[in-house]
Amino acid sequence: TREIIRIQDVKGTQILTDNIGYIRLAEFREDSAKDFRKALDELKEQGADSMILDLRNNPGGLLNVAIKITEEFLPKGELIVSTKGRRRSQNTETQSTNTSHLIDWPLVILINEGSASGSEILAGAVKDNKRGIIVGEQSFGKGSVQSVIPLPDGSGLRLTTSKYYTPSGVSIHGTGITPDIVVKYKEPTEEKQENEMELNQRNVERVFDDLEEKESEDPESVKLSKQERELRQRLLEDNQVQAAISVIKGIRVYRSFEKPEEDTTDKDADNLAHSAQ
Template structure:
């Protein structure tokens, strides 16, 4: 491979001396880089025994290309730019959730998990080679503009997003607060004949500092408490416990836990949320990667004040990752009734590996499984994925958009109309109403054999 490429250079160079200089210099560069790669592959660590001849030959191709570019490209190129580009390219062939993060992006990610960052306020993924919205974050610019789960962002500032990486998309959409960015959204809607069609629309959204209020809640009546978990940040479990005790002091005897459009977040926080509702030692979730024998179980570790409160959990297609873990654990442990529509299907574990220069590798290393052994993650052409509700209530996307505009009605249950929403424009939250009715009649709990005393732990199965 290397000599074939050198011959191409020779054919385009006039004069043997010039050819010799290029070839000699290239061989010195290549040799140095190969030695460096050999040192890496022979150093202590997980790759210590991977430096077989075939692996070395494949790595040598990469080194050869790097050497050619450094010596012969028409413009001077920084080695770091080439290495970062190669790293991004390698990771891009893996899966939509793995990514290489340059130092600045790695720093932004750490800020994001703390619950405050700048941008539009949407969680995104790559789906069928297009940028797709997992969910907008309530209260953010994107949320207020009416962006919905499963919207496909086909353009950013007029440029197609087909084939774009997550990192590139984030960089394009983030920016200084109070500046605008225009995105073009493709959305599937129903026409007058109830046939699905795709509509496209431009949204010009003003960037803002995104502060995530991860827990919101109130009493819906004298006995039914309502808590919405917006996202799993570092503060969520603490804020949830505080909110639950506040509602208990107000007379809460039943709880509706709303995980709709919750995109997930930190795994350990999702586990801690489950811990608030499960008995000690009940299985919450388990993970394993390529080596199925290396299974990791997460179980409830403490007794708490709310492990027997009657519970209904609301989910939809925007419920992903951590929210699917919570819904799946409570469902499999027969601890709650799940209502709504099938969840998103993002059940992969990303490990963040910090690198020496401040960059990082976000690598998918395992999948989540519910206590009964169901896989959450949705692969291409999969039929089994996500969490299917016990009671299916599909809310049309146009109704979801209207509910967004009157979010206060969800919390106030009609007691305090949202500003700017007329009586004619108001819509009922059918899913929330069904949950309230379920508590009042108790029929759902009798049918599902779920009650305060239903604490049966499901059989823990190993995946084959």
């Protein structure tokens, strides 16, 4: 029998700096919602009080899973997405049903041109409900509902029957999600890449030294620790991640000036987006 290899969709869960948690969501598959909740709990245990959700190059996946993860941030009754079709019967609205475990941390979502479908629904819901700040580049714009009509010869005709809309009524299809703060990704310079290659060579030598010094330890745990450190360093050098960190720190400043009894959630997006212009 062939071994079933489970692809991990929730990646890179860690504290980047200053209690800012980071999760990369690569795609929406069957177990993604459960894994995402587990990652959130891990961040909480590590002392996180804010979060960067990386949806860059997330092509989508299972719609119900994308909605389930979106519900982690939106209370019951908040609109997540709607569909509008040629006939009124095709019009639908999907609202959050979350009545517990609501994550109210300062939130930044990273998107780019590779973010599509379910990731656009999530980002659009967070943006329009003013639950967090969207940073990065315009998303792909894949937001259509298609049906296949069988033909007499056995083939099928695929038709777009309806389209997805964000809570504010913006069509996702062909338009995509516009970030609150646009930050173009900057590729590392050649000089920096050469320095990273030299650094990687030194890291390899250091790992072998560590393995010799710690023969009693599990080599896999040493390797994993090194991978985590390297990932954190790459993320901290990512200019879009740097922007997200700055935004979260800005949200903290705004919230610190608000009265304790005031609900500041709805004000974060307006204040940060305005200050970035």
